Amino acid sequence: MDFNLSDEQQMLREAAGRYVREQYGFEARRKLVAAGGWSPQHWARYAEMGWLSLAIPEALGGLGCGFVETALVAEELGRCIALEPFIGCAVLAARLIERGDAPAFAAQREALLAGIADGSAITLLAHSEPDSRFELHRVQTEARESGAGWVIDGTKMMVPGAPSAAHYIVSARLDGQGVALFLVPREAVTLHDYALIDGTRAADLDLRGVALGKDAMLAAPGTALSLLEEALDRAALAQVAEALGCMEAVLEMTSDYLKTRQQFGQPIGKFQALQHRMSEMFVEVQETRSILYRGIAHLEAAPAARRQAVSAAKVMLGSAGRFVGGQGIQLHGGIGVTDEYQVGHYYKRLLVLEKLYGDSDWHLDRFIEAQREAA
Incomplete structure (x- = not known):
């Protein structure tokens, strides 16, 4: 590479x-x-x-x-x-x-x-359900054939960005055949939107007797889950890149703060204990960049190798994000916890990124399974 x-x-x-x-x-x-x-x-x-x-x-x-x-x-x-x-x-x-x-x-x-x-039609995936716990096959939303099309009934939860979307890609279980993917227009669903801790918006979707045309099926049972897993891995790896940008910003603003904040007649950045913390933050950021590169290198590899590389990167996002974001707040002192100062907002975004598309615990389990599969 x-x-x-x-x-x-x-x-x-x-x-x-x-x-x-x-x-x-x-x-x-x-x-x-x-x-x-x-x-x-x-x-x-x-x-x-x-x-x-x-x-x-x-x-x-x-x-x-x-x-x-x-x-x-x-x-x-x-x-x-x-x-x-x-x-x-x-x-x-x-x-x-x-x-x-x-x-x-x-x-x-x-x-x-x-x-x-061209930006005219935002489309988002609506897959998570109350009891799914990131497992792709746990889909209770049902789809059935009706005349010349499909009818979908179910509930989807925590769809990031949902209030801004024009279409949703909805996963549903088709008459005992397996999970399929359907394209659903926004006007066909009921949204219950809310704010996440990082300021972004999400929504739960109610689908009650949603009638669709025959061409609404995007992926049929048998291929939908493998397609979904591969696409989610790409999204999870892109999240690692976004988290890397967040952490780099925290590192830079914390370094600038330590150079300007005065105590005992000198910048607090000269205190050795704080230099050590900055060094540890720097190492976490560089390790995240390295594991992102590894994930990109394995993105087109066999499924087991891809899962292993992506899950390793996602686990690193969780641990490094909490450390860098938390230390950034600590080193800023009291101002770091105020809503008017931006370092705390980076920390909140890092927390959200850790949960989306599988949290650290789930990806750690998947990493172990992928290792066994590849062995």
């Missing part, structure tokens, strides 16, 4: 970094949280700059870039604790739509991906 960025990748990183520095400041973000938890204007700019089409193949109207480009943008968005569902839509949902194999669905694939790429 080549760790050096190409000229195009470096330009993408610099452009994304410049945008979040100039257009997505902390005070602007706080206003967005109060106004609804995301910005249609920022989303339109993401589309304009091509970020939403990075993972979409050129044959389907996208830029056809590799995962590295997606990770670079996710990392920069992590630096500003962006509120928009970039990973949920442009990484997870786009992958599911691209690889959906149901014959009747093929006719609308290109139009749906075009809607994601």
Whole structure:
């Protein structure tokens, strides 16, 4: 694996970094949280700059870039604790739509991906249920054939970004055949939305007698779960990149604070005990970057190797995120726990990222199982 960025990748990183520095400041973000938890204007700019089409193949109207480009943008968005569902839509949902194999669905694939790429139609996955505990096969939502289409009944919980979506990709168990994936328009479901601790919005979805056309099935039983697992692994790894951006921002602002905060007539950054803490934070950040690179290198490997690499990265996200975010708050002292100062908001975002798409405990168990499978 080549760790050096190409000229195009470096330009993408610099452009994304410049945008979040100039257009997505902390005070602007706080206003967005109060106004609804995301910005249609920022989303339109993401589309304009091509970020939403990075993972979409050129044959389907996208830029056809590799995962590295997606990770670079996710990392920069992590630096500003962006509120928009970039990973949920442009990484997870786009992958599911691209690889959906149901014959009747093929006719609308290109139009749906075009809607994601131009920012006009946010699409998100609605899979988690009250008793699922991250296990993909635990689906109680039911789908049945009815005339020339399908009818879905069930409940989905904690769909990040759901209030901003135009479509949902819903998993449902089809007449004892297994789990399938269906495309459901927003107007067909009832949303119960709420704020998460990091300021983003999520919602639970009620699906009661939702009638769909025959072409609404995205992936049929037999292939849906494997497709879902692979797409979720890509999203989880993109989350590690976003968390890396959060941790780097915490490291930088903490370093700046220690250089300026005076005590006993000198900057507190000169105190050896605090230097040791900063060194430990730096090591955690670099270890996260290394394990992210390992995950990217194994993303197209055999399923067992991919699971092992992604789960290892997700476990590292949990431990490193709690340490770096927690130490950032501690080193800032009392100001670190106030809502008016940004370091605490990074910590909250890191906590949310640890829970989405499988928490540390679940991924640790999966890592062990993948090791056994690969052995």
